[in-house]
Amino acid sequence: MPDTVIKRASYAEAINAALGRALRERSEVLVFGEDVALPGGVFGVTKGLQRQFGDRVFDMPISESAILGGAVGAGLFGARSVVEIMWADFSLVALDQLVNQAANVRYISRGMLASPITVRTQQGNAPGACAQHSQSLEALFAHIPGLQVCMPTTPQDAYDLLLTSIWSDDPTIVIENRTLYHGDKVDITTGGPVQPIDGAQVRRQGSDITLVTWGSTQFAALDAASVVAREGIDVEVIDMRWIRPLDHETVLASVERTGRLAIAHEAHTTGGVGAEIAARVAEHGLRLTSPIVRIGTPDVRIPAAPHLAQAVIPSAARIADAIRRACVLNASFAGGTVASHG
Amino acid sequence: MPDTVIKRASYAEAINAALGRALRERSEVLVFGEDVALPGGVFGVTKGLQRQFGDRVFDMPISESAILGGAVGAGLFGARSVVEIMWADFSLVALDQLVNQAANVRYISRGMLASPITVRTQQGNAPGACAQHSQSLEALFAHIPGLQVCMPTTPQDAYDLLLTSIWSDDPTIVIENRTLYHGDKVDITTGGPVQPIDGAQVRRQGSDITLVTWGSTQFAALDAASVVAREGIDVEVIDMRWIRPLDHETVLASVERTGRLAIAHEAHTTGGVGAEIAARVAEHGLRLTSPIVRIGTPDVRIPAAPHLAQAVIPSAARIADAIRRACVLNASFAGGTVASHG
Amino acid sequence: MSDEEQIWGHLERMRRIRSLEEKITELRATNQIVGSVHLCNGQEAIYVGACAALDLTRDAVFPTYRGHGWAVACGVPPHAILAELLGRSTGISGGRGGSAYFTAPDYGFYGENSIVGAGAPIATGAALAATFDGSGRVAVASFGDGALNQGAVHEAMNFAAVRSLPVIFIVENNGYSELTPISAMVKVDQLFRRANAYGMPGARVDGNDPVAVSAAVAQAVERARRGKGPVLLEMITQRLVGHYIGDVQHYRPEGELAAIAKVEPIVRLEQRLIGLGRTRPELDDLHTAVRNEIDDAAAAALGDQLAPTNTVLEHLYA
Amino acid sequence: MSDEEQIWGHLERMRRIRSLEEKITELRATNQIVGSVHLCNGQEAIYVGACAALDLTRDAVFPTYRGHGWAVACGVPPHAILAELLGRSTGISGGRGGSAYFTAPDYGFYGENSIVGAGAPIATGAALAATFDGSGRVAVASFGDGALNQGAVHEAMNFAAVRSLPVIFIVENNGYSELTPISAMVKVDQLFRRANAYGMPGARVDGNDPVAVSAAVAQAVERARRGKGPVLLEMITQRLVGHYIGDVQHYRPEGELAAIAKVEPIVRLEQRLIGLGRTRPELDDLHTAVRNEIDDAAAAALGDQLAPTNTVLEHLYA
């Protein structure tokens, strides 16, 4: 059993610690991407790693196909690459290497080869960011069998889920969020055993409605839960953490108790992962007290001006409204049938 | 009013006729892609067009970013490009040009600029095709506001929907299917007014269950409907045709009558467009007689051997089974509540 | 117009760009502008020189996120740019584009692009369309040194060359891709030599001299209009500031900032004008006048209304 | 081994590839094999020559969908290939890869790839890994002439060059991308000259001569193992058949098929061996022996069980 150490770390520092540990404990780990080595990353996340681990941490040309394809190829020769795609939006110039290449390696070779790569990226809007630097694209990755996708939101998860991903022998996309990197430092446990993929986490227990969320929307969701709590609505907030595989058991168990389901995410509602969760619950045939509600970004591109972006990206207020709609407006239907709302 | 002409055409010939008409009637139309001009397309779909229209129909290097980006740029200078991406799988080497570029043009410029491009592609499995030539990727495109997506399955729709797409001032992806190109010739009406986007089409009327489908799975769906009809189950089959925008009104109206919903598509079930349809119905709070069922490809890569592919791709038999499950097993719950199955 | 008048005009436009960037720096420091902002201080001669050789009533430029200078050189009013960065309804894209993604086609400015390299195929496509309509339009794709390693740029260059399209590829070689020197990312750092691979001419140009830039671009434009196809022009320049506002530039070698400050284009152009008989007070007056103009534009933009939120869903589709 | 013995060995392996492709053509004609099949008839000298210069216990090739020849040259048993195309459980990838996407890493055959150009960064990544483990492994990325216009290939070459990675880029220049001649898709049809742009050596090789191929690859391998980085080898060749089985080749100029039949590598190699004293009957015996071998392999594969469907969901994840 490795020794665990408690240390104070921001989300960025937690990632840095996980990368450092991976480089230290597994000699086959390589870390590369644009600006990750000498400069230490545009967000400072990989700071100091090249100094410590030398050329196993290196800078790449602005060549996402070479970065992702390079990781896939290095994996075939025994390396375990942790690459950075600076913004999830940029993965679209090279998605082939994840979808047509990495995802197929193990299946087609019947396990003779593998693609033990980890793609660190970050996504979502931040004040002033343009439409090409603001998308939430987890639904694209999550549709692809053969890939794994997680979205850590706390420093502890940033550390744990990244290590789980690196240790995993299959291609995993770790979607971080730049608005979280330099947030508060909190105590995290480092050095413990690397966990298997362990699904969702209940962030707040409640009995009236299940609110499923992930990524930075979690914070808006928890705020919304606090707001409606004062109105007597007791919300259970679940952070999915892993988008593929999707831990629907935790969702179903919660919805079975609460009878209501809201899903909030920053991605566009249409075709977002919220649809998959709603579909699984609907397929399962649970008795719901009110119709499922989804809170996501409407059909729009993301405008750069912060106040315009705020008008479209899910906020605590919009989530709270949706919860009220589900819990209050439909209270009269609380007899086990599915009600229509207007 | 243009003169309409009835002519016998295969699916491929219908597409060819639509392209010819677009080139004839709109001088700003360009047609380009790999092997589309001199060779007339790898599937022969664009045969004869270069001979007829000269250099407005031309061959491109194997450069999907140049093809898609070229179309976007040409659109900014007044051209209306109809480009071919030979397989939807190949769009993944250049998805940026659709998602980060084409989809943004109108929104960011507040309508000063547009991206009136049409991307013809085809997808899905055909006997012997490998995992990199077999995917059904409509969910990826459909998640992107600013894009439009249609999937014609009949020669008439192949003609009509393509013209609608070309006439549209917004970027549209027309997903064809190579197993349909050289099927039976049927009478199609050509030359009539170009239609606006006009949503789903009921292909078979029925009262017991709504079966929503699109793409080539439609034929398996209709077969399944015939099979279960003999067992007394009356299936309404809806061909969505347009995936974005999604005509959920037609679906809701049907489900309101039938009380049951099955969704069948060739794409992977997880994160497929079936999830979005299920979610919209669940959100709408219709009273269902039995839980929604989805029939899609399970979590797997597509194996090349035809019998292996057949084991994972939705068949009439699997669809029929799902319909039976929804209609027969849950008959006892036909009292308006949502029942659990499993 | 005499040479001197022309150079004076260049200086004025370059000063306008520089002053705009300085104003933006102020407004970013006080968080009136938020988010990532990429300034072009030091690279102004490229924009001013190139635009002087273009006919912007029909030609078009397709720059990157580092596009304020191109926009000004195209004639986009600084007020409309500042308003854009401030999210005002008077912003050139109504606040939707922000610093890194605004567009102003009326001025021949066919949009910034925040995806490295993506503008190259788009500009090439515009040039393609121009070959069909007899307009003689020329498209300019401009991007950084680092962008040359992006697949889309390669595809665009080959496509442009093989079809002899009227597009000019301008590489703004400022020595860095974000925080990484280009010399570490390519083996042949004479980037213009890549042109040979595609069968088009390539040349290095002093990107700190608007006259040299203008001459090179004029020649390329003339070639393009005659149907002779694309050219790759590598403009040697430097950015005097960080990659984005807030970049502490710890990656710069000792002394580099001081060295480049001596060769930067405005300093050089002023020296040249003094050589041609202009005086320091005249130059200072010009500087002041431009600065006042930008101050006024900023004041006006700050006074404008925020872009309305009730139309935020509009213009997604026709 | 004498030169003559070596050439005899080349011929035997080239014949094995040709006979396999001919057998596959038969099986496709009768629909025992279904789907798109890309044959390499005429290009065999490249595979046989290159593999003779590699140490396949550690080196690896990364070919395309047109990969049967590479597989045989790497030593993959024809039976395992035929079984793969027939969807048998004994197929080298259990029927999952099919003609265009099977893999056989035990033989140094690191998989076909059906996305044009995608193998280049993957091979480069393998070479990258080799620089860390002291294995001295070399990766060979092979792709067609048309693939050079794909962004991923460009990115891979620059990356390989700047890090001096032990990867050899082989362009199988057969003159066509599917149905379109390469001469219409590039302006400079000496494709090896693209190497200069990246700062690596490039050379043209007679791709119809296994001895010339072998020598060029041996030199590249030696260079790569010494840490001197990548090389781009343009192998001039031709395919004697369509892009895929069923391609009617209406795009071929009159007389081309007849002309290339005269320079194709097997005909040439046989002439050479006759010059070295071998006799026609000896050559015919070899041909017959190889054909019998392939017939036996096909018969065996046809007798094998279809790949089981009950394991079709396995191996998606570890």
Ligand SMILES: Cc1ncc(C[n+]2csc(CCOP(=O)(O)OP(=O)(O)O)c2C)c(N)n1
């Ligand atoms: C496809 C893509 N990859 C990465 C980035 C992140 N990025 C933004 S600017 C930049 C550096 C570009 O360098 P260069 O091309 O030299 O232009 P400069 O910024 O120096 O003007 C990078 C890597 C991006 N925007 N798009």
Ligand SMILES: Cc1ncc(C[n+]2csc(CCOP(=O)(O)OP(=O)(O)O)c2C)c(N)n1
């Ligand atoms: C990214 C991508 N675009 C297009 C295709 C379709 N395609 C398959 S083979 C081929 C031609 C390739 O030509 P070349 O590189 O010369 O190789 P060859 O087939 O001649 O061996 C094309 C366009 C593909 N598989 N992948």
Ligand SMILES: [Mg+2]
């Ligand atoms: Mg630069």
Ligand SMILES: [Mg+2]
């Ligand atoms: Mg070829």
